[in-house]
Amino acid sequence: QNLMSEEEFPRFLAQLRIPLPSSFRITGSRSHAKELKDLMVSKYFPGIENFVDDAGEVVQVPKPIPWYPDDLAWSYSASRTALKKSPQLATYHKFLVAETEVGNISRQEVVSMIPVLLLDVKPEHSVLDMCAAPGSKTAQIIEAIHANDEPIPSGLVVANDAEQARAYMLVRQTKRLQSPCLVVTNHEAQFLPFISLAGAPAVQAGPDAPATSSRVLRFDRILGDVPCSGDGTMRKNKLIWNSWKVGNGNGLHKLQLQILIRGIEMLKVGGQMVYSTCSFNPIENEAVVAAALRHCGGTCAIELVDASKRLPQLERRNGICTWKVMSGNGTWYSSWDDVPAERRAKLAPTMFAQEDNVSLGLDKCIRLYPHLQDTGGFFVAVIRKTGPFGKMD
Numbered sequence: 236q237n238l239m240s241e242e243e244f245p246r247f248l249a250q251l252r253i254p255l256p257s258s259f260r261i262t263g264s265r266s267h268a269k270e271l272k273d274l275m276v277s278k279y280f281p282g283i284e285n286f287v288d289d290a291g292e293v294v295q296v297p298k299p300i301p302w303y304p305d306d307l308a309w310s311y312s313a314s315r316t317a318l319k320k321s322p323q324l325a326t327y328h329k330f331l332v333a334e335t336e337v338g339n340i341s342r343q344e345v346v347s348m349i350p351v352l353l354l355d356v357k358p359e360h361s362v363l364d365m366c367a368a369p370g371s372k373t374a375q376i377i378e379a380i381h382a383n384d385e386p387i388p389s390g391l392v393v394a395n396d397a398e399q400a401r402a403y404m405l406v407r408q409t410k411r412l413q414s415p416c417l418v419v420t421n422h423e424a425q426f427l428p429f430i431s432l433a434g435a436p437a438v439q440a441g442p443d444a445p446a447t448s449s450r451v452l453r454f455d456r457i458l459g460d461v462p463c464s465g466d467g468t469m470r471k472n473k474l475i476w477n478s479w480k481v482g483n484g485n486g487l488h489k490l491q492l493q494i495l496i497r498g499i500e501m502l503k504v505g506g507q508m509v510y511s512t513c514s515f516n517p518i519e520n521e522a523v524v525a526a527a528l529r530h531c532g533g534t535c536a537i538e539l540v541d542a543s544k545r546l547p548q549l550e551r552r553n554g555i556c557t558w559k560v561m562s563g564n565g566t567w568y569s570s571w572d573d574v575p576a577e578r579r580a581k582l583a584p585t586m587f588a589q590e591d592n593v594s595l596g597l598d599k600c601i602r603l604y605p606h607l608q609d610t611g612g613f614f615v616a617v618i619r620k621t622g623p624f625g626k627m628d
């Protein structure tokens with residue numbers, strides 16, 4: 236797909252074969268998080284610093300993630316044997332486990348921290364997390380809602396997942412945060428109903444808007460961290476190497492697009508939505524974003540936000556504007572017109588790159604590759620709703 240140059244590709248592939256370092260965020264109020272970070276560095280790091288493992292390698296102390304605010308996210312890679320052999324490392328590990336149990340530390344893959352940082356959640360925002368389980372990003376959203384340490388912030392978080400067992404998991408994961416601002420729902424995100432605000436006055440949003448439009452809850456921020464083929468998680472999830480097939484991404488494209496469009500419908504005018512996947516596949520990424528932009532009236536109602544100045548130390552690549560589509564039998568197609576009738580059932584016109592991709596600003600999407608900063612792979616698009624779209628607006 237020409238995602239990178241031929242010279243760069245072997246580095247990308249080699250990095251995919253190296254296990255992913257562990258990572259975590261220090262959570263809680265700002266002052267408390269800083270205290271915990273200082274304790275970790277002063278009490279536990281000195282004992283780890285000079286430990287040499289069985290292979291003769293010096294164990295590295297955990298490192299702060301350079302682009303994460305206030306040095307509150309860290310990554311480290313100590314082998315299980317090193318943990319067993321070094322009492323200091325084992326003590327540090329116990330500290331991490333204990334602090335995770337009480338909710339002061341949240342284990343989370345580094346790239347998975349990015350969507351919520353770019354969502355820019357404020358304590359007064361109403362936020363919808365459409366595909367939320369197991370809840371690592373919901374936890375980040377809740378923390379942002381409580382950033383001012385008010386006992387009850389005015390914001391609201393609705394965290395949803397379609398799978399019932401995973402929705403329960405979401406409840407368990409978020410319970411430790413004890414937030415009064417959280418509602419968990421169990422629904423298919425593409426069919427999420429509007430939430431009525433009983434008792435709210437019926438004011439018209441505009442001369443042609445229905446009188447009921449203001450009774451419906453619109454969200455300031457929406458996260459659509461959609462189900463995806465997961466090829467960006469290959470370093471952590473080795474099963475993907477065997478289970479990956481081209482049909483996985485193709486099969487999810489339609490659902491991903493429906494979820495993104497439903498999210499845009501539920502967003503306030505002026506609000507922002509982040510669409511993200513842990514996949515490199517343009518069919519699940521740029522193709523979905525481009526099709527949603529077209530569906531919602533091009534750049535009149537929604538636009539891609541240029542986030543290139545945000546998180547300046549994060550190394551990233553721009554979204555792409557051209558790609559091809561492969562069918563299940565391994566044949567490449569450049570346009571829908573080239574697809575023979577017998578192959579059309581499993582593909583869709585929205586999967587294909589179109590000429591307006593550059594004017595839609597697809598290059599503003601963000602691609603994260605493992606070899607850039609020793610992470611997993613991710614895709615993030617920040618979308619702003621600039622004008623009304625659909626009957627309810």
Ligand SMILES: C[S@@+](CC[C@H](N)C(=O)[O-])C[C@H]1O[C@@H](n2cnc3c(N)ncnc32)[C@H](O)[C@@H]1O
Nearest residue numbers: 366367368369370371372397398423424460462
């Ligand atoms: C990539 S995971 C989300 C990870 C989560 N945001 C986090 O950071 O912990 C995708 C989730 O979407 C859920 N899902 C699958 N189909 C869905 C649908 N139609 N509507 C809502 N959620 C769905 C899956 O159960 C899964 O939990």
